[in-house]
Amino acid sequence: xxxxxxxxxxxxxxxxxxxxxxxxxxxxxxxxxxxxxxxxxxxxxxxxxxxxxxxxxxxxxxxxxxxxxxxxxxxxxxxxxxxxxxxxxxxxxxxxxxxxxxxxxxxxxxxxxxxxxxxxxxxxxxxxxxxxxxxxxxxxxxxxxxxxxxxxxxxxxxxxxxxxxxxxxxxxxxxxxxxxxxxxxxxxxxxxxxxxxxxxxxxx
Numbered sequence: 001x002x003x004x005x006x007x008x009x010x011x012x013x014x015x016x017x018x019x020x021x022x023x024x025x026x027x028x029x030x031x032x033x034x035x036x037x038x039x040x041x042x043x044x045x046x047x048x049x050x051x052x053x054x055x056x057x058x059x060x061x062x063x064x065x066x067x068x069x070x071x072x073x074x075x076x077x078x079x080x081x082x083x084x085x086x087x088x089x090x091x092x093x094x095x096x097x098x099x100x101x102x103x104x105x106x107x108x109x110x111x112x113x114x115x116x117x118x119x120x121x122x123x124x125x126x127x128x129x130x131x132x133x134x135x136x137x138x139x140x141x142x143x144x145x146x147x148x149x150x151x152x153x154x155x156x157x158x159x160x161x162x163x164x165x166x167x168x169x170x171x172x173x174x175x176x177x178x179x180x181x182x183x184x185x186x187x188x189x190x191x192x193x194x195x196x197x198x199x200x201x202x203x204x
Contacts, residue, residue, distance in 0.1 A: 001098060002105040002191060003121070007113035008128030009157045010150070011139030013173035013180065017128045018109045020177075020184045028107040029094040034087050039065075046082045051075070063144075070152065084116075105191060114158050114166060126187060127167035129160055130174040 006021070006028070008014035018028050039047070039060035047065065048055045054065045069075040091108065098106045107126075110118050119125050130138075139150050164170055169190075171183045 001095075001103055002123050003095070004105060004107045004187075004191065005113050005119055005122035005125040006107050006109045006128070007111060007119075007125065007163070007167075009135065009160055009163070010111075010153055011135040011137075011142075012128045012130050012160075013138070014109065014111065014128040016177070017126075017171055017173065017180060017184065018107065020181050021107050021188075023181075024184065024188055026105060026107055026188070027094075027098055027103055028109050029091055030109045031087055031091070032109070032111060034090045035083060038083060038086050043082055043086055047079065050078050050082065105188070112157070114163055115156075119166070124168040124191070125166065126169045126171060127160075127163050128171050128173055129164060130172060132160070134174045135160075 006014065006018055008017070015030075015032075018030060022028050038044075039062065040058075044055060044058070044060050047060050051065060051068045054060050054068060056064065065079070069079050095106070108118065108122060110116070113119050113122075113125065136150065139145060139153075140147070169187050171180055171187070173180045
């Protein structure tokens with residue numbers, strides 16, 4: 001089975017691109033969605049214990065939690081020590097089930113793929129990218145986003161230029177959905193042979 005890593009900095013259109021892979025019949029493990037689920041369930045008690053007041057109405061309140069960790073590297077590390085193993089366990093189950101069902105290719109959608117070293121776990125990396133002006137315009141339109149907050153988020157992410165140098169494929173989302181969809185289909189065509197070889201190896 002061929003494992004494709006999908007990543008991209010804030011405002012680049014990664015989530016929309018992940019949906020395009022799904023529309024092509026590719027199974028996608030969405031790390032962000034897993035985290036959101038954990039905040040509503042398994043991780044909530046441990047997070048509340050580590051960050052009292054982070055929960056509201058039985059689930060972790062992302063804005064409250066963000067206030068606890070955003071400018072505190074040690075607090076962020078404590079949060080990651082809770083969340084990352086749970087996300088890894090979910091990813092392992094996803095990969096095991098995909099292998100069992102005979103999938104030729106799957107996608108791991110990970111916002112901080114390079115930053116967390118998960119790029120070493122995949123067979124190839126797709127970077128979703130766009131010009132800086134487009135990125136900042138999109139990100140600034142998000143609820144609660146300020147120039148200061150955006151700058152702080154970008155400071156924690158590897159620069160897009162470095163990600164471009166390290167990625168195997170780049171999807172430019174600045175030209176609209178139709179163009180991005182064509183790029184997704186082109187990548188899948190390019191990887192069809194590699195995915196078949198990966199499937200054959202898994203069956204040996």
